[in-house]
Amino acid sequence: MNLIKLTINSFRANRNRTFLTMLGIIIGIGAVIVIMSVGAGAQSLIFDQINSIGSNLIGIMPGYSEEEGPPASVMGIALTNLKNGDAEALKKIKHVDGVSAYVRGIESVTWQNQKVDVTYVGTTSSYPVVESAKIEKGYFFDASSDNGISREVVLGWQVSQDLFGNEDPLGKNIKIKKESFRVIGVIEKRGVRGFENQDQLVFIPLETAQKILLGINHVSLIRVLVNSEENIPMVLQEVNSILRERHGITGSNPNDFTARAAIQALDALKEVTDALKFFLAGIAAISLVVGGVGIMNIMLIAVNERTREIGLRKAVGATSANIQYQFLVEALVLTISGGLLGIIGGSLISGLIALIANYLGYNWDFVVTLSSIIVGVVFAGCVGLIFGWYPARRAADLQPIEALRHE
Amino acid sequence: MTSLISVKNLSKSFENGEVVTPVLNNLTFEIKKGEFVAIMGPSGSGKSTLMHILGFLDRPTTGQYFFDGENTTEFNDEKLAKFRNKKIGFVFQSFNLLARTNVLENVILPLEYNGATDKKASAEKALEAVGLAHRLHHLSNQLSGGEKQRVAIARALVNNPEVIFADEPTGNLDSKSGQQVMEILQELNNHGKTIILVTHEQYTAAIAKRIIKLKDGEVISDETVINRYNIKNGLVK
Numbered sequence: 001m002n003l004i005k006l007t008i009n010s011f012r013a014n015r016n017r018t019f020l021t022m023l024g025i026i027i028g029i030g031a032v033i034v035i036m037s038v039g040a041g042a043q044s045l046i047f048d049q050i051n052s053i054g055s056n057l058i059g060i061m062p063g064y065s066e067e068e069g070p071p072a073s074v075m076g077i078a079l080t081n082l083k084n085g086d087a088e089a090l091k092k093i094k095h096v097d098g099v100s101a102y103v104r105g106i107e108s109v110t111w112q113n114q115k116v117d118v119t120y121v122g123t124t125s126s127y128p129v130v131e132s133a134k135i136e137k138g139y140f141f142d143a144s145s146d147n148g149i150s151r152e153v154v155l156g157w158q159v160s161q162d163l164f165g166n167e168d169p170l171g172k173n174i175k176i177k178k179e180s181f182r183v184i185g186v187i188e189k190r191g192v193r194g195f196e197n198q199d200q201l202v203f204i205p206l207e208t209a210q211k212i213l214l215g216i217n218h219v220s221l222i223r224v225l226v227n228s229e230e231n232i233p234m235v236l237q238e239v240n241s242i243l244r245e246r247h248g249i250t251g252s253n254p255n256d257f258t259a260r261a262a263i264q265a266l267d268a269l270k271e272v273t274d275a276l277k278f279f280l281a282g283i284a285a286i287s288l289v290v291g292g293v294g295i296m297n298i299m300l301i302a303v304n305e306r307t308r309e310i311g312l313r314k315a316v317g318a319t320s321a322n323i324q325y326q327f328l329v330e331a332l333v334l335t336i337s338g339g340l341l342g343i344i345g346g347s348l349i350s351g352l353i354a355l356i357a358n359y360l361g362y363n364w365d366f367v368v369t370l371s372s373i374i375v376g377v378v379f380a381g382c383v384g385l386i387f388g389w390y391p392a393r394r395a396a397d398l399q400p401i402e403a404l405r406h407e
Numbered sequence: 408m409t410s411l412i413s414v415k416n417l418s419k420s421f422e423n424g425e426v427v428t429p430v431l432n433n434l435t436f437e438i439k440k441g442e443f444v445a446i447m448g449p450s451g452s453g454k455s456t457l458m459h460i461l462g463f464l465d466r467p468t469t470g471q472y473f474f475d476g477e478n479t480t481e482f483n484d485e486k487l488a489k490f491r492n493k494k495i496g497f498v499f500q501s502f503n504l505l506a507r508t509n510v511l512e513n514v515i516l517p518l519e520y521n522g523a524t525d526k527k528a529s530a531e532k533a534l535e536a537v538g539l540a541h542r543l544h545h546l547s548n549q550l551s552g553g554e555k556q557r558v559a560i561a562r563a564l565v566n567n568p569e570v571i572f573a574d575e576p577t578g579n580l581d582s583k584s585g586q587q588v589m590e591i592l593q594e595l596n597n598h599g600k601t602i603i604l605v606t607h608e609q610y611t612a613a614i615a616k617r618i619i620k621l622k623d624g625e626v627i628s629d630e631t632v633i634n635r636y637n638i639k640n641g642l643v644k
Contacts, residue, residue: 009508009512311503312503312516313520314488315491316491316497316520317491317493317517317520317521318520319485319488319489320484320488321485322488322520400464400491401459401465404499
């Protein structure tokens with residue numbers, strides 16, 4: 001029997017009710033698709049940002065923290081136990097391609113009548129190597145600037161634009177906090193990396209920043225570039241033992257610093273965002289159950305309204321099984337079409353979100369996985385079967401004569 | 408000629424919680440192929456109930472109903488449905504067509520339940536027999552009462568059943584349409600179709616060849632019609 005044709009005919013006969021019934025499923029499935037897709041996009045964005053820092057890097061910060069927890073400096077506590085000598089000591093570890101140390105501050109930078117507020121970074125000459133940064137104009141300061149207080153500055157791309165426009169900045173003297181610095185280079189345009197806009201930074205030698213601008217003798221971050229991923233655990237161990245020795249930590253006493261590989265952060269982050277993704281999708285799935293209950297109610301009403309029709313069908317020879325099949329198929333077609341519409345709608349919305357995110361400068365991946373589509377359709381079908389079963393049973397149990405006498 | 412329909416000690420009562428209402432009481436009669444039987448009686452005599460049982464839409468409480476030699480009281484629901492589909496055609500007083508569905512699809516409906524091939528052709532043939540071949544694609548609610556009833560007859564015919572049951576077929580029709588309907592039934596019977604008609608109108612019954620009269624659930628008379636009226640002479644109201 002041409003059940004599908006029968007189903008489509010009965011839908012056509014009742015367009016409004018059919019659509020309203022489907023709406024619950026459309027929204028539910030659409031929501032699941034959007035959540036999974038946006039979740040995947042956000043995940044890839046976050047990983048992208050962290051990867052852009054460089055995944056073969058080990059970051060060392062002052063202050064102890066639990067293995068999986070945030071470092072103390074994130075909490076706003078300033079600690080002073082990491083020193084320039086620590087960074088020097090780490091250079092000799094095997095498989096290490098470079099070590100750099102950092103301090104930072106925020107100041108106004110002026111050139112003639114232009115003034116820009118920037119974050120300045122005091123760092124070592126190894127910065128371009130460790131951070132894979134390329135110079136567009138001029139040079140980065142060399143090893144001779146690592147000791148002493150030379151007044152050289154390298155500009156981030158945006159800062160150079162803001163202060164000098166099309167003029168050549170090289171050799172010009174700018175003022176940072178009323179101190180004069182000579183521009184020796186401009187870094188290429190790098191965009192947002194590690195959640196920070198690199199083009200709005202300026203770079204000065206580490207000791208200059210410490211002594212002239214900040215009046216400190218510690219560093220807030222040390223980065224170690226490992227030559228390949230497989231060597232990271234070994235280097236991490238070395239870092240820990242060297243720093244413990246230098247800081248005089250013995251036995252089972254905890255570190256007074258935190259050394260982490262970027263890869264660890266990636267894994268932890270993936271776990272957290274995965275859990276979040278599935279939790280949200282679970283909530284959306286609950287809305288599907290609500291949608292299913294709605295479908296059951298609507299179908300019960302429909303069965304009631306179509307009692308005479310059911311009585312007639314039985315009177316001309318439909319068996320209880322025929323009727324039950326008919327209404328189950330209707331429920332299935334309803335929910336699966338609703339599911340497909342939800343998938344299309346959800347994909348469109350996800351695509352729109354990806355478009356907007358990319359327009360805003362984020363590297364957002366638009367992802368709708370085949371598995372989420374299949375799950376969507378299967379889920380919708382199950383909702384149809386489960387919540388359509390009872391109304392179908394009710395329809396099938398109707399007695400022809402009583403049904404025909406119905407209002 | 409063996410009987411098509413054989414009813415023995417058939418009784419029917421309806422139970423509504425504690426209340427038991429007897430409707431049919433110990434009926435016994437036979438109907439042979441090719442007969443045109445009118446079942447008459449006042450309201451409450453049980454004639455519709457009898458029709459429903461004969462048309463497999465309901466079951467007797469006690470007694471037996473043989474159709475074409477088979478004991479239908481032993482049938483399960485599925486077998487009854489099959490008989491409703493293939494062995495009989497039912498015409499109701501209130502037409503009972505599918506709403507928002509066109510004429511052709513209405514007539515095809517019984518064919519959907521027995522896996523017939525070439526459904527469209529069979530339906531068109533049935534519609535020709537009732538003179539509605541030109542209205543195939545009109546929706547059922549666009550038809551007049553008489554046309555609706557003729558569609559119902561075509562639907563009843565489409566599986567080529569052994570019997571046509573008609574429960575007050577002209578009850579909701581004006582005299583002209585009523586006449587058309589009765590003409591069709593008479594014509595069908597002239598070609599050998601067994602017709603069983605329930606009516607409370609004398610003039611409709613006059614077209615039948617045999618009249619069974621019911622009162623209070625019992626047969627009070629069962630007579631052959633002597634001067635059978637020819638409907639072509641017009642309906643006497």
